[in-house]
Amino acid sequence: MRFSLGARVATTATALGTALGAFASMGTATAAVAVPNGEWAPFTRCPVDAPAMLAADGLARTPQCVVSTSPNGSIKLGKTTVTTGRTNLQIGVIQNSDGTSSVVAPAGGALIADSATVPGGLLGLMCPSNIPAVTAICEQLSNSSLNKITATVESVGAPYDFNQTAGILTDEPIVALPVRIHLENPFLGSKCYIGSAAKPIVLRPENRQFPEFGMSFFRGDGTVADDGEMSRINLTGATQNDSSFAVPGASGCGLGLFGLIDAAVNAKTGLPSAAGNNSLTLNNAQTHLAGLNAPGTVAPDAGKHLSRNWHSAVE
Template sequence: MAAALALVAVTAAPSSAATSQPSGLYTGMGTCPTSSTQMQDPDQAVVGCVVATIGGGGFTVGSTQVNFTSPMTVAFGATWAKGGPTVTFPDKTTATLFSTVAPTDGNELQSSPLDVPIPGLSNFWPGVTSAIVLIEPAGPITDFAPLSAGENYPLFQLPIKLHLLNAFLGLDCYVGSDSTPIMLEPTAGTTSPPPPNQPVKGNTGAISIKADPNGFKSSVVGFAGATMVDNALPVPGSSGCGLFDSADWIVNSLFGLPSAAGHNAITLSSVTTTLAVDSSDSDLTNAINASRK
C-alpha cells in the first residue's frame, strides 16, 4: 500500500518531484542516473546510487604537502550484472565489483580550488606566488568494491589530473592528463607501497544498514567517519604549462615531478558514504522520489 501511494504521488505531481531534492537516507542522490540505459538493463542483479563526502585529508607529492581545506563530493550510479565480476580476498571472502554510471550532471567529483604555495616563495599573492589547483577527474570511477571495507584492497579506482592556475603558467597547465592520469586507489585497509614509503592503515568508520522507510525494497548502507589512504601512486610530470609548454620544466623542478611511486601519498579523512542498493531500478527510483521534499 505504501509503495502504491508513493507511486501515485510521484505520477500525480511530476513537476514537484523533478524540482525537489531527495532527503533522509537518500540525501544527495538527486543526480543518480536511474533513468540511464545501463541501470535500467533487466540483466542487472543489483543497482545502486552512491554519494560520498570527503571532509578532510590531503596529498603529498615528493616533499610538497597540501591539505584539503574544504569538502569534496563524489556521486555516481552503480550496477552489477548477474554473474558479474568479483574479487576474492586472502581470507577467502569475496566482494562484488560494481560497474559505475556517471551522474546526470556529469560531475562524479566536485571539489573546491586549493591554494598551493610555490616552494621557496612566501605566499602573499594567490595565483602569483602560489598555484590555484583544481582536482579534476581524468576518467570514470571503476572497480567500485563497497564490500572491500576493512580489507587491504582499493574501494575504487579514480583517475584524476591536477589543473594548475597561475599568472605565468597559462590556463592549460596540468599534472596528469586523461591519457596519463594520477590513479587513486584508496583503501580503508593497509597499503603496500614501494619504499621509502611505509604501509599505512585506513579506517572503515562506523557501518550501518537501514531499510527504506517507505516500504520499498531498497537498502541503504552507510559508512561514517572513514579514512582511506593510498601511498603507492606515482605522479607524472606536467604538461601545457606556459607558452608552447615552455614552463613545464619549471613546474617539474619546483615540485619534483615526475615523482615515482613510494614518494607520494593521499589521505581522504572524515569520509561519509551512502550507498542505496536495490534489485530493481524502478523500485530504487520510486524510493528516491518518495523521499523528495
C-alpha cells in the same frame, strides 16, 4: 532476505566509499542542487536516469546509488602537500550477477568539492628558478594576488579494477581511479595539468580501518519505514589512504613559453614522482548506499523502479 541484501550492499558501499573519497580529494565547488526528502537526502546527484541504470533488470544487473563525503584530508605529489577541504562524490553502481560491478557517473560529472589552494602559490611552485623567463615572473609575484594557485582534480576516464571484497577489508586496493590535476593561475594559462588522459594519476585507495556500520529501511519517497522497499547503508568514520600511485610531470603550463614553466614547476615540486613518494589521505569518510531490498521482485524494471522512487523524493 534483508539480511543478505544488507551484507551485499554493505560490501559495495564500503568499497565505493573508499574510492569515492579518494577521487574527491581536490575539486571545485559547484552550484547547489535540490535536496531529496528523507533517507534520499545525501543522494542529490545519483544518475538514476542514465541508460545503463535504467536498463538494470534487478536479476542479472542490480542498480544502486552511492555518495561519499569527507570534510578534509591531504594529498602529497612529489615535494608538494596540499590540504584538501570538503568533498562530495556521487555515482551509480550496477552489481552484476557474475560478481563484477560497473560504475556510472552523473552526466554533469561525479565530483563536487572545495577548491584546494597550493601552499606558497606560484612562488612556492616554481621559484626561485635558474630560467631567466621564469625568474622574471617570480620577481613580479612578491606580495601579489597573482601568486595564488588553485588545484582541481578531474576525472579522465571511468573507474576500473573494482574489487568488491576489498571494501570490507583493510590495506587492499579497492578500485582504480584515473585523474588529472588542473593547476590554475594567470601565469600558468588555462591548460596546465599534472596528468592527462594518456598518462593519468591512478588512485587505488584502501581502507585503513573498518568503518562503523548502520542501516535503515525506507519507502520510495524517502520516508523511514521498517517495511520499506528501500534500504540505506551508512558507513562512517573511516580514514582512507593510498600511497601507491605515481605522478607524471606537469604539462601545458605557461603562456607561450615553450615548456619553460613546465620545467620550472617540475623541478621545484619533484615531478615526475615515482610510486611510493606520493600519498592521499581522506579523514572521517562518510559513505551511504541506497538500493532496492528485493530488486528481483520488480524485474525486469528494477532500474526504472529506482528512478521513479528517487524522483518521487525530489519532485
